[in-house]
Amino acid sequence: MTSFAGVRALVTGGASGIGAAVTAGLLARGARVAVLDLSVDGLPDGVVGYRCDVADRASVNEAVDAAAQALGGIDVVVNNAGVGAAGTVADNDDEEWLRVLNINVVGIARVSAAALPHLRASADAAIVNTASVAATHGLPQRALYSASKGAVVALTRAMAADHLREGIRVNCVNPGTADTPWVARLLEAAADPAAERLALEARQPHGRLVTADEVAASVLFLADPANGSTSGVSLAVDGGMHSLLLRPDL
Structure with missing residues (x-):
């Protein structure tokens, strides 16, 4: 449990959901x-927090510089901040x-730069980026979100x-539908949440x-200094959705 001893890590969107799990790990x-x-209230003891809007370059530059100064440098960047979107191409x-593209795609570029x-x-x-199974599968009512996450994989x-x-490894995770506050809000808005x-x-x-x-565990794997030959990888964390087609139970 000391594989990251001495490593200085920056996590965007680290106050809740997957980002909070990555931070804890x-x-x-x-x-x-x-x-x-956007809000850094209630972070665990020992974590430094900086309010940052990844859609704004000045905000990003200021926060990253402050984090680097506080940590004494940066070894790992986890680009997890993002927003969702629902609908077909006609709905947004x-x-x-x-x-959405400014936050989900250009935001990663801003923080990384x-x-x-x-x-x-x-x-x-x-660097580990958070993409989605929506980058590799055609999901209904997710046109804009899928486009943004497909761009994350290509980026x-x-x-x-x-x-x-330059000695910098870059990978991403492609989570399936995760039990996070964002998904909880989507369920609450459904006609029949259950x-x-x-x-x-x-x-x-x-x-x-x-x-x-589970997503955090894969992020940590990709960020781990022990995996020095792993770069350019998109790691699916989706219960097998990316490659398995099971028969439905009868």
Whole structure:
């Protein structure tokens, strides 16, 4: 449980859901952690928090610089901040398309660019981005969200190619539907929340939602300095949805 001893990690969207699970996992393994989020109230003891809007470059630059100063550098960046979107291509206007892409895709670029000088100085530099099963599967009512997460996967590979010879590994996780506050809000808005939850659980081969801790475990695997030859990888955390097609129970 000390695989991250001495590692200085920055987690965006680290105050809740998957980001909070990543933060807790890093702490438990000996890392020093800074969280960047819209609200940083209630963070665990030992975590430094900075209010940050990843949609705004000045906010990002200020928060990343403050985190690097507090930690004494940055070795790991977990780009987890993001927003959801529902609907077909006809259901979101131009403003919403630009807002979601600005946060989910350009936000990753902003944070990573701000952290690059610090990562270049690290012997164990790694970036892990949060994408989604929506990047690889056509899910109904998720056109904008899927487009943004598909871009995250492509961006991850491009960043891995750009920065590998600088000693910076870049990977991403593709979670299935996870049991997070965002999904809980989606369920609450459904006409029949219980039926919607059952449908989401049945969509994944193992028959349940993915837990935030399970996604965090994969993030930690990709960020671990021991995995120095792992870069440009998209790791599915979806109960087998990416490659298994099981027969329904009769």
